[in-house]
Amino acid sequence: MEPLRIVAIGGGTGLSTVLHGLKRYAGEPREADIAAIVTVTDDGGSSGRLRREFDVLPPGDIRNCLVALSEDEALLSKLFQYRFSSGRGLKGHSFGNLFLTALTNLTGDFARAVRFSSEILASLGRIYPATEANVVLEAELENGRTVRGESKISKSRSPIHRLRLRPRVCKPLLETLEAIEQADLITFGPGSLFTSVIPNVLVQGIPEAIRRSRAIRAYFVNLMWQPGETIGFLASDHVSAIERHAGKLFDVVVVNTRAISGRQRRKYAAERVQSVLNDVDRLTEMGLEVVTADLLGEGDTVRHDPRITASVAMELARRGRVAGRRLRVLSTK
Numbered sequence: 001m002e003p004l005r006i007v008a009i010g011g012g013t014g015l016s017t018v019l020h021g022l023k024r025y026a027g028e029p030r031e032a033d034i035a036a037i038v039t040v041t042d043d044g045g046s047s048g049r050l051r052r053e054f055d056v057l058p059p060g061d062i063r064n065c066l067v068a069l070s071e072d073e074a075l076l077s078k079l080f081q082y083r084f085s086s087g088r089g090l091k092g093h094s095f096g097n098l099f100l101t102a103l104t105n106l107t108g109d110f111a112r113a114v115r116f117s118s119e120i121l122a123s124l125g126r127i128y129p130a131t132e133a134n135v136v137l138e139a140e141l142e143n144g145r146t147v148r149g150e151s152k153i154s155k156s157r158s159p160i161h162r163l164r165l166r167p168r169v170c171k172p173l174l175e176t177l178e179a180i181e182q183a184d185l186i187t188f189g190p191g192s193l194f195t196s197v198i199p200n201v202l203v204q205g206i207p208e209a210i211r212r213s214r215a216i217r218a219y220f221v222n223l224m225w226q227p228g229e230t231i232g233f234l235a236s237d238h239v240s241a242i243e244r245h246a247g248k249l250f251d252v253v254v255v256n257t258r259a260i261s262g263r264q265r266r267k268y269a270a271e272r273v274q275s276v277l278n279d280v281d282r283l284t285e286m287g288l289e290v291v292t293a294d295l296l297g298e299g300d301t302v303r304h305d306p307r308i309t310a311s312v313a314m315e316l317a318r319r320g321r322v323a324g325r326r327l328r329v330l331s332t333k
Contacts, residue, residue: 003033004317007183007215009200011039011061014191016068017303018220019125021310023069026124032314034125035179036065037172037206039199041137041165044151046083046093050101057110057129061196063096066114071122080121111173126179130200133170137199139163150195154228160194163245165202172203180206183215184320187313188250190220190304193238194229201246210249216320218252220309223260223295223302225273236282253288254312255280256295260302267300275302291316 003026008018015036025032040057042048047058063080070077080096096117103113114127137150141158153160180186189197201207210217219242221235230238235255242249255278268274280290293312297305 003030004185004314004321005033005035005179005183005215006313006317007035007037007179007186008313009037009186009188009197010191011042011196011199012191013064014189014196014220014222014304015061016064017190017306018187018309018313019065019068021306021308022313023071023124024307025310025314026069027071032317034069035176035183036069036125036127037130037176037179037200038062038065038127039196040129040131041135041150041195041199043136043149046097048151049093050097051134054101054105055134056101056104057132057134059097059100060094062114062127062129063094063100065127066096066117066121066123069118069121069123069125069127071124076121126175128173128176128179130176130206131170131172131203133167135165135167135170135199137163137195138166139194150199154192154195154226156228160229163194163198163202165199170203172206172209177205177209180209180213180215183213184324185313185317186210186213186215186217187316188217188219188242189238190222190309192226192229193222193233193241198242198245201242201249207246207249211247214320214324216252216316216323217250218254218291218313218316219250220254220295220304221256221278222276223256223304224268224275227271227273230276231273234277234279234282236279236286238276239283239286239288248287250288252291252316253283254291254293254295254316256304257292258294258296260296264300264302268302 042058047060067077082095084090139153140162143158260275297303
């Protein structure tokens with residue numbers, strides 16, 4: 001059978017977690033063809049410094065996705081993730097960020113630099129920046145203030161009402177639209193709602209392409225509130241925030257059923273962060289199918305389990321393949 005085509009959209013550690021889990025289906029025997037669409041609005045840390053000094057797109061989230069899909073998780077992956085702890089001008093930078101910046105300057109094209117880096121790391125998938133435009137994320141807060149820059153937005157204590165990209169007109173790569181068109185499954189999240197997920201659907205043409213796609217479109221709901229972004233949010237609030245920016249996109253929401261342990265809750269208590277409540281009745285009223293699974297990973301930090309998350313995604317992709325074929329047959333009659 002032709003590999004299932006999965007497009008994963010997001011950024012940060014959430015997207016790299018999904019890709020890390022999906023990677024085992026992209027080797028031999030090849031069950032899945034993976035494409036990642038990654039937000040490019042980061043302006044903090046090493047990525048922000050390189051962005052300001054060299055006028056390149058922020059490489060950090062892209063680097064994490066490259067490593068997550070890397071076939072060789074030994075020396076090369078460790079090299080890309082290596083962060084300099086000292087050195088004038090080097091402290092805080094990761095080698096992978098510097099490598100992507102240098103390769104962008106050599107080739108004159110960030111997307112090409114990502115493609116070459118994928119080849120070097122033998123990444124088991126394709127990675128696309130959401131746009132090649134050097135965009136800045138801007139938020140309109142509920143208190144009336146406007147905040148510019150992802151790092152400032154994530155630290156805001158007033159609820160976020162609406163996001164915009166500057167410049168407003170920015171387009172995706174043609175390859176991104178083709179991947180969406182051919183997908184059996186399109187996933188969103190998990191990850192920072194306002195700074196990793198929504199910025200992707202602010203890019204001109206991406207929401208429309210998703211709605212045209214015959215794929216199943218699934219949102220993996222976050223496990224915990226995020227300070228500065230989603231304090232007090234229910235699962236349906238996450239979906240509503242995305243729809244407020246891009247219209248209706250999803251067929252399915254995937255929620256966790258495993259309780260957060262007391263040890264894990266204590267770790268987040270200082271920031272008054274709690275687990276996201278799954279208001280299943282409201283999600284159903286919104287016309288969404290709710291898929292439940294034990295998604296919580298092990299350890300003190302609350303994270304999605306990569307293997308279980310990927311397993312759910314693969315099952316949804318199989319359903320998407322069957323549904324897509326049925327629609328193609330009906331459209332030819």
